């Protein structure tokens with residue numbers, strides 16, 4: 001059955017765009033039911049509006065606790081009958097409220113070959129370290145920072161002339177096809193069995 005997905009994002013949302021485009025083109029058998037955004041002014045909200053996808057944009061500071069805002073998110077997820085959560089540049093750890101309600105049904109994309117360079121600015125960390133190979137990881141989400149079971153990885157070479165800008169561009173280009181493709185594999189019964 002077609003999955004109803006919520007995409008969580010905090011910024012520009014180029015992955016949000018790639019995933020929703022893939023759904024529209026029939027490359028990904030999923031319905032983008034909701035955008036959840038923790039920065040009401042983020043560009044991804046404009047993308048959702050343009051694509052006619054409902055969004056829930058909230059300011060975490062207007063809640064007393066993470067439990068409170070995640071409870072509110074849960075209500076929105078129920079309202080739009082979401083059965084799977086796709087994190088795409090959501091700059092916040094997922095708490096027990098969401099993890100318990102969507103056990104094994106939350107995935108994330110991270111711009112490094114995990115377990116190398118978790119957390120903030122993975123691209124900067126890779127350049128600073130001087131690795132010659134980096135990449136993209138798609139993984140299930142657990143309570144840690146980029147620590148859940150790995151679903152798929154894609155390598156990217158860092159050449160001598162690469163800058164932060166050129167590397168970010170390469171990473172985004174890969175992400176935009178790799179994320180929808182991996183989700184499609186995950187959403188087929190065979191793919192889910194193969195990955196688990």
Ligand code: GRF
Nearest residue numbers: 012013014015089109110111
């Ligand atoms: C991506 O590089 C993703 O790997 C990371 O955050 C970035 C989001 O970019 N988690 P965008 O907002 O989808 O353009």
